[in-house]
Amino acid sequence: MAELNERKKQILAAVVEQFIKTGEPVGSKELIACTGLKVSSATVRNDMSELVALGYLEQPHTSAGRVPSQKGYRYYVDHLMKSREIDELNRRLIDAGISSAAGDPERLITRAGEVLADLTKCASISKAPGGDSMLIRKIELVPIGIHTAMLVLLTSNGILKSRLCRLDAPLTSKLCEEFYNIVQAAILGKPASEINVASMQTVAASVDGDSFAMLPLMAAVCELARSTAQSRILLGGSSNLLGHKEYGASAAELLEFLNKSEPITEVMRGGTRPIEIRIGRENLYRQLENSSVIVAKYSVSGDDTGTIGVIGPTRMDYERIIPSVRYLTDLVGRLITQALEE
Amino acid sequence: MAELNERKKQILAAVVEQFIKTGEPVGSKELIACTGLKVSSATVRNDMSELVALGYLEQPHTSAGRVPSQKGYRYYVDHLMKSREIDELNRRLIDAGISSAAGDPERLITRAGEVLADLTKCASISKAPGGDSMLIRKIELVPIGIHTAMLVLLTSNGILKSRLCRLDAPLTSKLCEEFYNIVQAAILGKPASEINVASMQTVAASVDGDSFAMLPLMAAVCELARSTAQSRILLGGSSNLLGHKEYGASAAELLEFLNKSEPITEVMRGGTRPIEIRIGRENLYRQLENSSVIVAKYSVSGDDTGTIGVIGPTRMDYERIIPSVRYLTDLVGRLITQALEE
């Protein structure tokens, strides 16, 4: 890639920043005004012209200013952006926003998503730590009534799920005991993703007792495990996207897309990098062609990892958002690890 | 109110139904075509003219067809709408949609909202049963590690909340015992809304023991109780609203409004009627002036009540939606009652 000279870099950076700020194509005079460059507008025009030829800028039409292309954003993010550190204000807002939820991993993640959405005016996506390495750590069965019991499941990364379960037969202490036997044998310590009705059936059959009465409990456990394993992705602040004028009518389509869980799962599955930035068509989905995704992984004691990130218009404030995402994921990882350590 | 003659009623009903179907103002000829009325268009025009004068219809401009006014919708819903019963198809969709969640109140309510949103293409709002009469039925403390415990809280109407709690001091069995004493004395059987740090402090002080080590547990219980008491309102399918053309740019404002919890709480606080229908400006909020709200209460064993409903454009398919909401709330009420009974 032909290297850009210093002034061209300066101009490219200024166009990106100005466009992010105003949303209007930026012209040569405006650019001089906002940078204080000591050259004439004609010089700037020549340089911009070359930047267009090189693919870093685009012009919507001949008599308009320039707009960054996706390649331009990419170059800006990779080479021109100044701040790599979060600033004081954003750091405080994040700290204050999630402090109330520090003790409980699940609430922490929810809250992190809300805070990030508020901060960035974008949609946020957040996923609890987990994946295949997430083990079932504890299962509790608490009798409520004769025919009702409450089931609580805890995983190795602090996710807690509970539900009521209604039994056909009375909940005797014998039944409880049998249940714990099965749980002990077939579930504890196993990955949540491996729990299914079939595998439990075999264990249930090997334990003598009323396996018929056990059925609703088994089913409920499986369902809890399943819902935990696929650890739903939380979407926050999606209505923020409506405020951005670049999504006109297509906002509806985007929101619909975001509400489907399968593609979003895919979006979050990042590569190996700690923070992933995908600009416009770098995303695999057509619905995201005008959006940028910034997701970062956080890891919890051991190798369970979760993900937190934002989705917003390509014209987003990278300089502010990237450090915020990075800081937030680090913080969440630390706090959850801390909450779980013995 | 001057009574309308038979033909005028027929015309009003036809205008409402046709407008709901097409979204376009309906003219006199079109109306004859779609009703099969045996009169001329001039007659229809005269009648429509009077309906405008009486305030049941409006014309966007002189040379356009007629559109129902809010008064018109109201008259239609109160007197002209045919079906009071849900039809077979919708009933099945609802039954099938929520069957998987029947055992667990919380999941049931979530699912009910999702199903309703899908069915109606509107946003759905749903609230778990509760209110001031919701009592705390059970609290469990499960030790996880030396410094971590899992707290589970169950209310009289089947809502289950849990969270992790990190302790400063080791979790001894003595501490557990003290905790249960306090819970027994100060919490169980009390309304969730009455639990607060102050009231617990006094009890904690009266029980001898290390009240300092107890502090994080107490705080967590209070927070659980609080979050249960205000029983958050679930909003579903809000992106459905973007598909309706009547909300142009104002969709953003509406969505923002729906995501605030305070006003929505107010919206759901219905009167005494079992089903509440508020059309357009019958709603107290300016943001809902072009929307209709249909909410119904369901009651669970005893007098705890929850609410489920939809929010959509005034031009919504009342004839289909109203019976669906009514049926769904009844069903949810029955299922939760059943899940909780001894």
Add this chain to the structure above:
DNA sequence: ATTAGCACTCGGCATCATTGAGTGCTAATT
């Protein structure tokens, strides 16, 4: 009370001219 007939209204749409921000090019300057 209903209907046929007809003039009238007014939003929607296409057309056209105007405007002005911003460019691209050329020739002069450093």
Add this chain to the structure above:
DNA sequence: AATTAGCACTCAATGATGCCGAGTGCTAAT
């Protein structure tokens, strides 16, 4: 060779104009 001043040119945005036609309101006849 790089920069700059000057100027003609381009094109979206804006607003005026005219036409079209769906639909009305009114009048006179049934």
